Amino acid sequence: MKNLKLKAARAALDLSQQDLADKVGVSRQTINAIEKGDYNPTINLCRSICKVLGKTLDEIFWEEE
Amino acid sequence: MNKSTIVRRIIISVLFAAVLLATPLLFVIKTPREKKTLKWTSTIEINDGNLNPKSNSVDFKVDKAGEHTLYFSLIPDGYDEDSIGEVKPSDIGFITTFTVTDSDNEVVYSSTQGAIFLETVVYLKPGNYKVNYYYFADEDEFYDFESTNIVSINEAKQMVKDINFLSFKENGKTVFNYEFCCLNKEDGLVFPTIMMAWGLTLGLLFGFFVAEFIFLGNDSKKKYDERQIIEQGKAFKIGFFVMLITVEAVIILNVSGLATVADYPVFYQTAVFLGLITYAVYCIWYESYFAINEKTTRVIIFFAFIALINLVIGIINIINGQIIVDGRITFRILNLFCTVFFVVIFATMLLKIISNSHKSSNEEEEDDE
Numbered sequence: 001m002k003n004l005k006l007k008a009a010r011a012a013l014d015l016s017q018q019d020l021a022d023k024v025g026v027s028r029q030t031i032n033a034i035e036k037g038d039y040n041p042t043i044n045l046c047r048s049i050c051k052v053l054g055k056t057l058d059e060i061f062w063e064e065e
Numbered sequence: 066m067n068k069s070t071i072v073r074r075i076i077i078s079v080l081f082a083a084v085l086l087a088t089p090l091l092f093v094i095k096t097p098r099e100k101k102t103l104k105w106t107s108t109i110e111i112n113d114g115n116l117n118p119k120s121n122s123v124d125f126k127v128d129k130a131g132e133h134t135l136y137f138s139l140i141p142d143g144y145d146e147d148s149i150g151e152v153k154p155s156d157i158g159f160i161t162t163f164t165v166t167d168s169d170n171e172v173v174y175s176s177t178q179g180a181i182f183l184e185t186v187v188y189l190k191p192g193n194y195k196v197n198y199y200y201f202a203d204e205d206e207f208y209d210f211e212s213t214n215i216v217s218i219n220e221a222k223q224m225v226k227d228i229n230f231l232s233f234k235e236n237g238k239t240v241f242n243y244e245f246c247c248l249n250k251e252d253g254l255v256f257p258t259i260m261m262a263w264g265l266t267l268g269l270l271f272g273f274f275v276a277e278f279i280f281l282g283n284d285s286k287k288k289y290d291e292r293q294i295i296e297q298g299k300a301f302k303i304g305f306f307v308m309l310i311t312v313e314a315v316i317i318l319n320v321s322g323l324a325t326v327a328d329y330p331v332f333y334q335t336a337v338f339l340g341l342i343t344y345a346v347y348c349i350w351y352e353s354y355f356a357i358n359e360k361t362t363r364v365i366i367f368f369a370f371i372a373l374i375n376l377v378i379g380i381i382n383i384i385n386g387q388i389i390v391d392g393r394i395t396f397r398i399l400n401l402f403c404t405v406f407f408v409v410i411f412a413t414m415l416l417k418i419i420s421n422s423h424k425s426s427n428e429e430e431e432d433d434e
Contacts, residue, residue, distance in 0.1 A: 021357075026290035029352035039292050 001037045005060050009053045024048040067286070077277055081270040084263075091263060097252040098136065103245050110238040111158040114202050121198040125247050127189045134253050135174065137163060138244035139181040139198060149182050158234040159202040162210065168193045189247075196245055204230040261396070276367065287356035300347035308340030327394035334399050342409050349413045365414075372407035375400040 010020050017035070021028040026045065033039035034049075041049070046061050053060065103123060110117045127133065139161055144152055154160045161181055165174040173194070174187050201207035204225045212221035289297065315332040318324040324332060348354035355361045379401035382388050387397045 025288075025357070027293060027352065027357050030290050030292040033292060042291055045291060 001063070003035050003037060003061070006049065006053075007035045009055055009060060013053060015053075020049070020052060023052045070286075074277055077270070077273050081274045084267050084270055088263070088267065091260065094256070094259070096256040098246055098248055098256070101246050101248060101252070102136070103243075105243050106240060107243065108238055108240050109159065109200055111202060111234070112236055114158075114233075114235045116159055116200050116202050119200055121243075123196050123243070123245055125194050125196070125245070127191050127194060127247065127249075129249055130190045131188070132186050132250050133189045134184060134186050134248045134250075135165065136244065136246040136248075137176070137181075137183045137185075137196070138242075139163070140242050140244075142240040142242060146182060152181070154228065155232045156234065157239045158237055159200045160207060160228060161198065161200055163196055163198045166195050166197060194247075198243070202230070202233060202235075204228070272371075286358075288358045289353065289356050293353035293356075296351040296353035297348055300344045300351070300353070303347055304340040304344030307343040308336050311336035311339050325393065327398075328396045330396040331394055331398060334396075334402065338402050338406055342406055345406075345410050346413045349410065350417055352417070365411075368407050368410060372404050372411075375403040375407075379404060 010017070015023075017031045018028045021031045024031075024045065025048070030039065030041075034041055046057055050057055050060055103125075105123070107118075107121055138146075140146070140149060141152055141157060163176045164172050165187070166172050167190075173189065174185065176183060199210060201210065207228070207230070208221050208225050211224055212218050216224070312333070315324065315336060318332065319329075345354065355364065379388075379398075382397040382400065387395060388401075389395070
């Protein structure tokens, strides 16, 4: 399932996939895969992404019913 | 530069230097051929067209049945292997030929006329053999020998006509240097095998050396993210199974006797190449081949460089007819395999770029190249 929350949070900070990837220390393709729902990141990577985006885990990665 | 990089570089440098510096030692090794070659000298005189002696012989023994390579060399003093073509029978006054006979005096091999430097493969059974060297200044004697031993009557007549015995000098003497060697198939392969193994070791170390110091050295601390490491694991698993299946197929081919179409290294290297190609293609397709901090342009240039070198060597081998020898594919085809390997890698990269740009335009995915 696509992670639109991540995409929106990133866009809100005017960050490209590459910018976010550089900040969390992964490849741009990995951020792309997370947004497309092709890859489930580890909790460590989720936390790094949330810290950069200034959001909580729930806000980015929790799926609402 | 961290400690482990320094240690690795020192190890590669020392190994490369050691193998390179030790290479001249290969030429000191006495090959089985050098060990077993019989060398002697004989003088053949010609007085008024009469030869003395008319023949010579040397004995040798075969211990094991099988294909044997026989090396004959019969070179007049003052000439060598390179200038042997300049020897004119008319100047020395006679023509040479030789036969190999077994203990029952049966001829197992006969040379054609004028053969004074020759290498041939003959199947020999265990026993005692004799090489008989014959010299002919008389065309009738030569005709009798050729027509009964080697060729048809018409061919023998033509030979006598072509040689033109009448133009031969009738007096003089010639010192001949003889060399003869009989090697079984295993002995004949010892030195080429050592040379091949040495060449492969040197080539691999040279490759490591170039990669470490020229192309990839600064990227020695490659950083892959968690997704890339997971994808590499999957790629490794698939590549490993592809290699395993290929090795099993090679074993079946070997057992069934179908593996004779190529040298063994070709089959096993094919398995390695297929495993590697699978790994590389999977990693490239799932964007986990290049590290985050890796300069891809430099790696691609390095790959192109290796592919080009192998392509050039492959073309040279094709031109020299060394790829297929006696209907059998030789290990020299591996250079072309290597080129194919890199072509597949480049093609996958290109397809991935096209696929990404296609997805990007269809799904409006941000930043997808």
